[in-house]
Amino acid sequence: MTVSVALPMLNLVPGAMGGTETYARALTRLLDMSRVDATAYLPVGAEGFSGGVPEVIVPQVKAGASTAERLGTIVKANLLGSRLWGQWKATNVVHYPFTIAIPPAPRGIARVVTVFDVQHLDRPGSFTHIERMYRYATYDAPVPKADLVITISEFARNSVIHYLGIPPERIRTIHLGFDNSVFSPGTETRENFLLYPARPYLHKNHPALIKAVELLRRQDPDLRLVLTGEGLERLGELPDWVERRGLVSIDELKRLYHTARLMVFPSLYEGFGLPPLEAMASGCPVAASSAASIPEVVADAAILFDPNSPEAIADGIERAFSASADLVARGLVRAEAAGGWDRCVRAHEDAYLDAAALVG
Numbered sequence: 362m363t364v365s366v367a368l369p370m371l372n373l374v375p376g377a378m379g380g381t382e383t384y385a386r387a388l389t390r391l392l393d394m395s396r397v398d399a400t401a402y403l404p405v406g407a408e409g410f411s412g413g414v415p416e417v418i419v420p421q422v423k424a425g426a427s428t429a430e431r432l433g434t435i436v437k438a439n440l441l442g443s444r445l446w447g448q449w450k451a452t453n454v455v456h457y458p459f460t461i462a463i464p465p466a467p468r469g470i471a472r473v474v475t476v477f478d479v480q481h482l483d484r485p486g487s488f489t490h491i492e493r494m495y496r497y498a499t500y501d502a503p504v505p506k507a508d509l510v511i512t513i514s515e516f517a518r519n520s521v522i523h524y525l526g527i528p529p530e531r532i533r534t535i536h537l538g539f540d541n542s543v544f545s546p547g548t549e550t551r552e553n554f555l556l557y558p559a560r561p562y563l564h565k566n567h568p569a570l571i572k573a574v575e576l577l578r579r580q581d582p583d584l585r586l587v588l589t590g591e592g593l594e595r596l597g598e599l600p601d602w603v604e605r606r607g608l609v610s611i612d613e614l615k616r617l618y619h620t621a622r623l624m625v626f627p628s629l630y631e632g633f634g635l636p637p638l639e640a641m642a643s644g645c646p647v648a649a650s651s652a653a654s655i656p657e658v659v660a661d662a663a664i665l666f667d668p669n670s671p672e673a674i675a676d677g678i679e680r681a682f683s684a685s686a687d688l689v690a691r692g693l694v695r696a697e698a699a700g701g702w703d704r705c706v707r708a709h710e711d712a713y714l715d716a717a718a719l720v721g
Contacts, residue, residue: 462503478632541701546644547619618643641692
């Protein structure tokens with residue numbers, strides 16, 4: 362059986378959506394078109410994003426990253442709903458990979474929504490009042506109307522059940538994958554630096570990590586910290602032993618995983634968290650936060666620490682230094698067990714078939 366799927370991604374801002382963008386890109390590239398006849402609907406400026414499925418560019422919509430631009434995108438996309446419905450007559454399933462259901466699917470078509478996390482409900486203090494109101498209206502509202510909700514971890518699934526009251530049987534947990542054709546062990550010599558690949562969002566916890574490294578440098582003054590990710594200038598003035606690399610290429614990220622003494626992941630909140638798996642697959646030992654979904658993702662292949670305490674982070678890093686050989690071995694096993702994007706995408710195809718049966 363082949364199921365016809367529409368993938369509206371009219372709120373896509375290429376290069377500005379982090380792990381959610383990586384997820385959607387992998388999904389469009391790896392869908393088995395013998396099982397799923399999919400079409401992506403994209404805003405102006407996102408041409409070519411869907412490498413593996415046909416795409417329709419909606420000329421009236423140009424997505425933007427600011428709250429005002431995002432609201433404008435929603436208004437325009439919803440006004441276009443009836444026009445797109447005409448193209449969805451033979452569609453069995455509409456899947457919203459970026460959660461926001463624009464335009465809403467017409468009756469008779471199964472609705473699938475991916476929810477990466479509900480951090481605005483779990484940690485409201487991490488958001489401004491306007492950001493919270495935006496998420497309440499645009500993230501929370503589509504979820505109860507979905508025939509099937511996809512979440513990316515059991516942690517996220519439990520949060521969706523708790524905060525949004527979605528019946529458990531309507532939620533499917535599908536762990537994210539990573540590009541196992543790219544991330545693999547290298548032969549480079551490891552250097553005396555810690556790597557943290559993350560944008561400077563509040564929950565990413567950069568200040569606590571920097572304080573932890575400052576503590577470690579009392580015994581090892583040559584230890585450095587390397588940060589990658591867009592927007593790192595927002596961290597303000599930093600010590601000279603902290604390197605801001607900004608956005609880096611995949612080749613440069615691979616090199617950093619191959620040469621870092623340790624990848625540290627001190628995040629306070631993650632719906633999933635891909636960097637630990639990428640690091641493990643690259644043969645880089647990992648020390649990570651014990652918060653949210655992170656223990657679920659890393660299993661027994663990382664040293665865990667309390668991310669709220671710089672002293673605890675420093676202690677976790679030291680323990681990881683001592684256990685680095687064991688962590689490398691465990692990490693490779695964990696990464697292989699977690700699987701790449703292909704496993705994740707096959708599970709999405711199964712979810713589409715099940716969702717279509719619900720309304721068929």
